[in-house]
Amino acid sequence: SQQGEEDPQALSIQEGENATMNCSYKTSINNLQWYRQNSGRGLVHLILIRSNEREKHSGRLRVTLDTSKKSSSLLITASRAADTASYFCATDRQYTGANSKLTFGKGITLSVRP
Amino acid sequence: EAGVAQSPRYKIIEKRQSVAFWCNPISGHATLYWYQQILGQGPKLLIQFQNNGVVDDSQLPKDRFSAERLKGVDSTLKIQPAKLEDSAVYLCASSLEYREYEQYFGPGTRLTVT
Numbered sequence: 718s719q720q721g722e723e724d725p726q727a728l729s730i731q732e733g734e735n736a737t738m739n740c741s742y743k744t745s746i747n748n749l750q751w752y753r754q755n756s757g758r759g760l761v762h763l764i765l766i767r768s769n770e771r772e773k774h775s776g777r778l779r780v781t782l783d784t785s786k787k788s789s790s791l792l793i794t795a796s797r798a799a800d801t802a803s804y805f806c807a808t809d810r811q812y813t814g815a816n817s818k819l820t821f822g823k824g825i826t827l828s829v830r831p
Numbered sequence: 832e833a834g835v836a837q838s839p840r841y842k843i844i845e846k847r848q849s850v851a852f853w854c855n856p857i858s859g860h861a862t863l864y865w866y867q868q869i870l871g872q873g874p875k876l877l878i879q880f881q882n883n884g885v886v887d888d889s890q891l892p893k894d895r896f897s898a899e900r901l902k903g904v905d906s907t908l909k910i911q912p913a914k915l916e917d918s919a920v921y922l923c924a925s926s927l928e929y930r931e932y933e934q935y936f937g938p939g940t941r942l943t944v945t
Contacts, residue, residue, distance in 0.1 A: 721873075748932055759835075759922060759936040760874070805873050809932040816886050817931045821873030 721749075721806040721822030729828040736793040738825045740806030741786075747809045747817055749782055751791045754803045754824070763804075764791075796829045803827070833857065835937035837923050843943045849911035852940045856904070856925030862886075864934060865898055865908050866922040874922055880906060881928060910942075918944045 721742045730736050740749070748767045752760040766773045766782045766789065773780050779792040793800055803824045812818035836855040844850050856863050862881050866874035877896065879886040882903040891898070895914070900906040910917055920941050924934040 750932065757941070759938045760924075761936075762934075765932065807873075812887060812931075815929055816879075816881070818876070818879075818887065819931055819934060821875070823871070823873050 721808050723806055723822045723825045727826045730796055731830050732798055734796055736796050736827055738791045738804055740789045740822055742808045749789050750807045752805045798829050798831045801829045835923055835925050835935055837937040837940055841941050844913055846915055846944050847912040850913055851907050851909045852921050854906045854923030857935055860925035861928035862926045863906050864924040868920045868922055913944045915944050
């Protein structure tokens with residue numbers, strides 16, 4: 718079963734606007750990550766936030782994590798047409814003593830209109 | 832640094848036929864993953880190898896899917912016989928040992944079963 722659930726399922730904005738995407742999960746995690754997938758391509762890692770962190774920035778990306786609510790948000794500021802893609806949150810949680818497991822949500826489709 | 836290589840990129844087969852996918856991970860990456868991504872969903876882990884051994888194959892449909900990683904480098908994923916519901920993108924990823932949170936993905940193989 719998929720651990721993360723993103724919302725909204727689809728988002729359409731104008732170039733220059735900010736895009737906010739949310740992710741909720743069910744069990745305790747080591748960290749949470751966001752990935753981007755362009756049509757027909759593989760997944761590209763965007764940002765990772767550890768369970769003891771509350772906020773992280775990378776360029777135009779800002780991610781927050783609220784472990785008490787088991788939720789995360791990804792903010793893309795000043796969006797560009799090139800940001801059009803599917804975005805996935807993935808939770809990393811302990812699977813065995815030494816190994817962890819990455820579980821992906823269903824994804825959010827972001828369309829940025831020029 | 833070369834990324835994760837996969838072949839073929841596209842494959843169309845009829846149901847009940849067999850198919851095989853190949854993956855070459857990033858050099859030095861001990862852990863290799865195969866994911867299935869059905870259209871409109873997030874990637875689902877099928878099998879995780881650490882060197883030659885299997886860490887997790889709990890979601891691999893073993894009656895028809897098989898995977899091997901001889902010599903702890905390249906890997907092949909086979910489906911025999913294929914069903915219509917196997918139509919998906921099959922993603923290969925790799926990471927350093929015990930670094931499941933830092934996976935690098937290949938471009939994927941898009942399988943269509945008719």
